[in-house]
Amino acid sequence: MTPATGPPRWRTARQHRGLHAPPFEAIQYSRISITISRATCALIGGLVARRTTVTINDVANEAGVALGTVSNALNHPEKVRPETLKRINEASAKLGYAPNQSARMLAGGQNRSFGLVLPSLEHGISLQIANGANAEAQKHGYGLLIANADNDDILSARYLTYFMGTQMAGILVQPMSVYGWKPSLATPSVPTVYLDFHSSEPGYFVGADNRAQGRLVAQHAIDAGARRIAVFGKDEFEKLGMRIAGVRDIMRTTTGVAFEFIDEGAWNLARDGYSVGYRLAKRPASERPDFIIALSDVLATGAVAGIQAAGLNVPGDIKVAGSDGNPLAWSGNVSLTTIAPPGYEIGRKGVQYLIAQIEENRRAGNAMPTENHQALVRPFLLARASSGEGNATEFADPDLDISGYL
Amino acid sequence: MTPATGPPRWRTARQHRGLHAPPFEAIQYSRISITISRATCALIGGLVARRTTVTINDVANEAGVALGTVSNALNHPEKVRPETLKRINEASAKLGYAPNQSARMLAGGQNRSFGLVLPSLEHGISLQIANGANAEAQKHGYGLLIANADNDDILSARYLTYFMGTQMAGILVQPMSVYGWKPSLATPSVPTVYLDFHSSEPGYFVGADNRAQGRLVAQHAIDAGARRIAVFGKDEFEKLGMRIAGVRDIMRTTTGVAFEFIDEGAWNLARDGYSVGYRLAKRPASERPDFIIALSDVLATGAVAGIQAAGLNVPGDIKVAGSDGNPLAWSGNVSLTTIAPPGYEIGRKGVQYLIAQIEENRRAGNAMPTENHQALVRPFLLARASSGEGNATEFADPDLDISGYL
DNA sequence: TTGAAAGCGCTAACAG
DNA sequence: CTGTTAGCGCTTTCAA
Numbered sequence: 061m062t063p064a065t066g067p068p069r070w071r072t073a074r075q076h077r078g079l080h081a082p083p084f085e086a087i088q089y090s091r092i093s094i095t096i097s098r099a100t101c102a103l104i105g106g107l108v109a110r111r112t113t114v115t116i117n118d119v120a121n122e123a124g125v126a127l128g129t130v131s132n133a134l135n136h137p138e139k140v141r142p143e144t145l146k147r148i149n150e151a152s153a154k155l156g157y158a159p160n161q162s163a164r165m166l167a168g169g170q171n172r173s174f175g176l177v178l179p180s181l182e183h184g185i186s187l188q189i190a191n192g193a194n195a196e197a198q199k200h201g202y203g204l205l206i207a208n209a210d211n212d213d214i215l216s217a218r219y220l221t222y223f224m225g226t227q228m229a230g231i232l233v234q235p236m237s238v239y240g241w242k243p244s245l246a247t248p249s250v251p252t253v254y255l256d257f258h259s260s261e262p263g264y265f266v267g268a269d270n271r272a273q274g275r276l277v278a279q280h281a282i283d284a285g286a287r288r289i290a291v292f293g294k295d296e297f298e299k300l301g302m303r304i305a306g307v308r309d310i311m312r313t314t315t316g317v318a319f320e321f322i323d324e325g326a327w328n329l330a331r332d333g334y335s336v337g338y339r340l341a342k343r344p345a346s347e348r349p350d351f352i353i354a355l356s357d358v359l360a361t362g363a364v365a366g367i368q369a370a371g372l373n374v375p376g377d378i379k380v381a382g383s384d385g386n387p388l389a390w391s392g393n394v395s396l397t398t399i400a401p402p403g404y405e406i407g408r409k410g411v412q413y414l415i416a417q418i419e420e421n422r423r424a425g426n427a428m429p430t431e432n433h434q435a436l437v438r439p440f441l442l443a444r445a446s447s448g449e450g451n452a453t454e455f456a457d458p459d460l461d462i463s464g465y466l
Numbered sequence: 467m468t469p470a471t472g473p474p475r476w477r478t479a480r481q482h483r484g485l486h487a488p489p490f491e492a493i494q495y496s497r498i499s500i501t502i503s504r505a506t507c508a509l510i511g512g513l514v515a516r517r518t519t520v521t522i523n524d525v526a527n528e529a530g531v532a533l534g535t536v537s538n539a540l541n542h543p544e545k546v547r548p549e550t551l552k553r554i555n556e557a558s559a560k561l562g563y564a565p566n567q568s569a570r571m572l573a574g575g576q577n578r579s580f581g582l583v584l585p586s587l588e589h590g591i592s593l594q595i596a597n598g599a600n601a602e603a604q605k606h607g608y609g610l611l612i613a614n615a616d617n618d619d620i621l622s623a624r625y626l627t628y629f630m631g632t633q634m635a636g637i638l639v640q641p642m643s644v645y646g647w648k649p650s651l652a653t654p655s656v657p658t659v660y661l662d663f664h665s666s667e668p669g670y671f672v673g674a675d676n677r678a679q680g681r682l683v684a685q686h687a688i689d690a691g692a693r694r695i696a697v698f699g700k701d702e703f704e705k706l707g708m709r710i711a712g713v714r715d716i717m718r719t720t721t722g723v724a725f726e727f728i729d730e731g732a733w734n735l736a737r738d739g740y741s742v743g744y745r746l747a748k749r750p751a752s753e754r755p756d757f758i759i760a761l762s763d764v765l766a767t768g769a770v771a772g773i774q775a776a777g778l779n780v781p782g783d784i785k786v787a788g789s790d791g792n793p794l795a796w797s798g799n800v801s802l803t804t805i806a807p808p809g810y811e812i813g814r815k816g817v818q819y820l821i822a823q824i825e826e827n828r829r830a831g832n833a834m835p836t837e838n839h840q841a842l843v844r845p846f847l848l849a850r851a852s853s854g855e856g857n858a859t860e861f862a863d864p865d866l867d868i869s870g871y872l
Numbered sequence: 873t874t875g876a877a878a879g880c881g882c883t884a885a886c887a888g
Numbered sequence: 889c890t891g892t893t894a895g896c897g898c899t900t901t902c903a904a
Contacts, residue, residue: 134899135900160631168880205612218609521881568881
């Protein structure tokens with residue numbers, strides 16, 4: 061990331077002798093390297109095995125073929141006879157050859173990898189994005205390198221620049237905030253897609269459809285027979301605000317159902333959900349909601365505990381639903397109705413957008429995007445015990461295989 | 467990852483005209499580029515902004531300085547006058563310059579990034595490693611690029627080769643299995659550390675001290691007053707086996723406490739823990755254990771639910787402890803005594819090993835490791851409600867801030 | 873297939 | 889500071 065300092069890691073013969081060695085010595089060196097590769101040289105050079113750089117030349121010598129043939133074996137194997145290919149493969153395995161990616165890129169190769177810059181690896185959504193992007197990239201034969209910008213705008217920009225500098229085939233970013241999206245990045249030298257982000261500027265953006273999430277949960281509440289619905293969570297957070305808007309969409313087209321909006325409880329502390337749940341449950345039965353929509357799963361989990369602490373039953377007395385499919389919030393003893401986590405789909409869609417741009421560029425030349433492309437990932441409801449679906453076992457999801465998380 | 471095919475992404479004037487254009491044209495092009503940079507050229511070239519490559523030369527022209535000065539600004543800013551630096555920074559910001567990392571590396575620069583290859587981003591331990599490594603790398607001014615090999619040995623090897631090919635300053639790998647560790651990688655051309663892995667071969671390895679984890683939990687059980695301790699989990703998994711060995715270490719030095727080992731329950735399914743917990747709780751009081759050590763947290767969570775289902779109280783009738791600090795297993799209604807997750811420390815220690823190797827190489831030349839370095843990360847006990855510590859509230863950890871996971 | 877050669881963008885060296 | 893230059897390891901091209 062940071063500018064290079066100090067001596068280069070790998071010193072070649074030329075470098076050992078200083079840059080401006082007379083041509084004669086250079087020739088002499090290259091003659092030696094024809095018969096004894098530098099790698100071999102190093103192996104017989106002393107007791108301590110020195111780390112050396114194995115080049116395409118070393119492999120060619122070892123396999124007894126021309127440099128260009130090794131290059132072809134690497135890049136156009138169909139142009140090389142199978143037996144030659146075999147010899148080359150053996151030689152590179154023997155020497156432990158790792159093609160210098162820098163040189164390949166510089167010489168005009170294609171980088172078949174995408175870069176993904178995330179603000180954190182501790183947010184559920186970021187992890188989902190990473191996994192979705194990984195799956196989709198792999199499916200199309202691309203690699204994916206992930207950078208964790210650690211909630212730091214400057215670091216994020218540095219990784220972005222770094223990825224551009226490595227000629228990534230494409231870049232995905234989850235901006236920290238609106239401010240994390242620099243318009244300057246709207247003209248990148250590489251196809252770029254912004255994830256978990258909404259914009260009407262030219263470019264490619266993929267976001268969760270928080271409003272649809274709200275609509276889905278509200279419709280589910282009504283379908284579950286709710287007559288008094290309490291919706292809670294702080295309106296000031298954009299995502300939560302959109303979810304509220306979705307709930308209101310449903311409210312407007314529904315009669316005979318009372319809605320109550322409680323603008324409190326932050327969004328991220330289970331205990332806030334707990335106190336709201338407890339308070340609502342302690343109301344007289346006539347004023348008590350029969351369905352609570354928590355605008356985040358963390359709040360919902362707390363609410364379930366609060367309701368139980370107040371002596372009521374979930375879903376018997378009050379049904380509860382979360383809204384954002386946060387698997388880490390499954391800590392109550394009733395499985396939680398919520399929205400399937402959208403991050404995975406966002407990651408997948410992001411890679412699809414990248415590939416679309418790459419193909420478009422191949423067809424029509426490398427052009428900057430002039431239009432806005434905003435994808436919204438369609439949410440799905442996960443109906444579970446807390447809203448009366450399935451069995452309200454006291455041990456949530458006993459069959460859930462979370463081996464992956466061990 | 468895959469060999470380059472197809473045309474290069476960025477076509478320069480030379481490439482547009484074919485490789486072997488007469489020198490005259492090449493000179494002509496380079497004359498143009500002195501007055502009008504390629505980037506600028508592109509901006510005025512038409513209605514559609516073409517993606518172009520901004521080079522160090524473009525920046526030098528824009529800033530009105532020499533090429534070498536821009537390079538110095540990048541690599542040895544102390545050698546450049548502040549005002550010149552400012553002009554250069556403005557110019558590169560204006561043009562959106564991203565130094566070609568391939569060229570920098572090829573020309574002998576240092577890569578200040580580490581590569582980390584993980585088998586998954588869904589395992590708690592891998593995430594902890596990623597976060598620990600990231601924190602430590604950042605602290606020392608290094609970047610970290612993470613690759614998810616998706617439980618695929620071949621993919622893992624490809625990422626490893628890729629990282630070596632990009633001249634990473636160092637590489638961290640969490641091998642999938644013993645088989646994921648190729649001895650060939652014991653002679654890498656780049657400092658390498660194996661994480662969550664044990665070996666006595668030459669090289670650098672960092673692992674969790676599963677045996678110490680077992681000792682800690684067993685000692686805690688005894689300190690908590692246990693007289694009959696049941697230990698369960700399948701012995702066939704190496705990690706679990708080491709934890710059992712740790713428990714036996716304590717058993718050997720303890721008198722008056724009965725130990726019972728139940729070799730069943732896999733390791734990753736809460737329902738297995740559930741059935742073992744249920745069965746033990748249904749025993750007559752005289753044969754019932756008063757402390758259950760589950761060899762994984764997933765099992766422990768299930769066991770708590772099973773004990774409760776059998777009508778007993780945790781920790782009142784039976785105390786329970788897990789052994790591997792898996793935050794995703796906190797799904798019971800009693801907070802779980804366990805071991806602090808070791809992954810974070812493993813990641814940190816891995817980066818420290820990398821930096822140690824780099825400094826050693828700087829001092830003594832690049833040598834292969836000839837000795838075995840096996841670090842074991844010291845475990846910590848998290849004593850909580852399930853073993854009688856703290857308050858056995860019915861809502862576990864109400865203060866737990868899991869905002870990060872939203 | 874071979875051998876030779878140009879050039880990717882940069883760093884580091886050198887003589888002004 | 890400038891301007892120039894060699895060379896990093898590779899890909900691609902071309903003529904043999």
